[in-house]
Amino acid sequence: MFNEISSLHEECGVFGVWGADNANYLTYLGLHSLQHRGQEGAGIVTNENGKLHSYRNLGLLSQVFANKQRLYDLVGNAAIGHVRYSTAGENKIENVQPLLFDFTDEQFALAHNGNLTNSITLKKELESKGHIFKSSSDSEVLMHLIKISTEEKQIDKIKDALNKIQGGFAYLLLTKDSLIVALDSHGFRPLSIGKLNNGSYVVASETCALDAVNAEFVRDVLPGELITISDKGMEIDHWTNDTKLAFCSMEFVYFARADSDLLGINVHTARKRMGKRLAKEQPVDGDIVVGVPNSSLSAASGFAEESGLPYEMGLIKNQYMGREFIQPTQELREKSVRQKLAAVKGVVRDKKVILVDDSIVRGTTCAYIVRMLREAGAKEVHLRIASPQFKFPCFFGIDIQKKSELLASHKSIEEMRKMFDADSLEFLSEDGLVDAIGLKTDGPDTGLDLSYFDGNYPAYLYDYAETDA
Known part of the structure; x- marks a missing residue:
């Protein structure tokens, strides 16, 4: 994410x-x-x-x-x-x-x-x-x-x-x-x-x-x-x-640009449906809904629309900071986040913030963003993730090939919530994701690769079969 x-x-x-x-x-x-x-x-x-x-x-x-x-x-x-x-x-x-x-x-x-x-x-x-x-x-x-x-x-x-x-x-x-x-x-x-x-x-x-x-x-x-x-x-x-067909579900969740159509489905529309479904599955008492720029904004707007809450720009992304600022250590990564993202104090101060993000992978800086919102005056921060828990590696074109890299594979939701210092943390269900994407196929098959979430790989892993998948 x-x-x-x-x-x-x-x-x-x-x-x-x-x-x-x-x-x-x-x-x-x-x-x-x-x-x-x-x-x-x-x-x-x-x-x-x-x-x-x-x-x-x-x-x-x-x-x-x-x-x-x-x-x-x-x-x-x-x-x-x-x-x-x-x-x-x-x-x-x-x-x-x-x-x-x-x-x-x-x-x-x-x-x-x-x-x-x-x-x-x-x-x-x-x-x-x-x-x-x-x-x-x-x-x-x-x-x-x-x-x-x-x-x-x-x-x-x-x-x-x-x-x-x-x-x-x-x-x-x-x-x-x-x-x-x-x-x-x-x-x-x-x-x-x-x-x-x-x-x-x-x-x-x-x-x-x-x-x-x-x-x-x-x-x-x-x-x-x-x-x-x-x-x-x-x-x-x-x-x-x-x-x-086993199309990569993470294309809809995160990778593809919002204005692209994948297999006839608009990415922004699918993400907005993810947010709507998330609001139905995991409602929470809040004042405003804030999305993490940029891939989470569509889901956040859907969550806000479904929950009847205002959708606010509580986080601003610096559009001119490139990847050359990304650093290898946690301390330097946190400084990079402060350079790349800023909380809008006038928007989040004294508010119960529902923070919508697309996924939690390694979880390296999520806690820092929650802290950023609290320092900006947020009264509460509730994390809502517009995809299921990312528990299993991908071997078909994403740079996550070890289970140990994935936070949800070895931490419970409650453990992650405490790590992030969030007031609550919930994820979209697998059924919710499939329904939100809405890919039409013959029979019960979803036509989606959901192995990131359920570990059921649609093809044999060959050289990766003996890894800690």
Whole structure:
């Protein structure tokens, strides 16, 4: 959640375009809309008449392309781009994507959102056969598998490779004559396709990036699909038909931008319904409702509307403080919170404050925010969390892979309440979350990955199966 500053991270966002003269600029705009999905590195690869050009570096997108000439040099009418937060692989330049491969007979670039659960095993097998990896990221595994495939056609090589990897992935592959899109068999991560006025296709992790380039939404990429976009148009195929939707519920809770639509559901609307359901399930006597900026504001407005209480801006976020201020120790983290968030004394003084947040993950600074409100004069502070207790790690694309990192996995609600010095603490139920998201599926299956809350993983964990999950 945002008030824990660096507690939880989606590791990246991807964007691609085919058939547009200003592909470099469109990709920059699209990635800018996806910056919330990753702030450690960014890059763009363009296709100029079959020749691929690349630039990538560490930092925010604006920092990577601070020298605008680097962007102007990326000429071509097709491109893929990536913003990164590391989950598998260190934060170093070699792991910044898109990864560009120069072979004797072709060039290939790839951008990946997700996490492969059998990458360690596959890398060991490949290295034993003499393969040398240019990064420590799991994303590179796919390219090695494509190159060693014995299939004749390139698309069949890609299908063969995709059938060897496991986990969560949304891949964009750029070749000299096509943009290829692939989604894992459970559809853990979001991926959408849009179309520009000139007929060019755009692919993005979230629809907010389609809106940023004025692209009209065409369709979501579905589990197991392999889509080829070229000068011939869009061809929809499948690398597997063994699919079962298990979309990441935390996309709705926290990761996605409020103006995005995921599988036809607006994120803000879903979060507002979470807040409404939370108010029904866990009502409390209060004077005002305050949300923690920014991902909790929609849920807070829903809670206030349902409870009939005023929704107030009791916390202000400094919009100009970047991630470079995040510090490794608790003391420095608390100072970072004071720089990033401030309580509005005139709003919270002498009030019973209902503080709505989206989730509690590590709980590293939640107590500090409660204390901040009390120091600002709040008479009472009641914590209401618009998601269930986050008890189990994620292995499909979030940087939480140890149960010991999760506060709710080893603390009761009452123990957490005392830690935070809150007057009360309650969470949204799993049924409440599912109903609030409102994903329509056939039969009783929710179509959501709820493993963060119930520990029921929709896919085998492979290399992570022996961890303290």
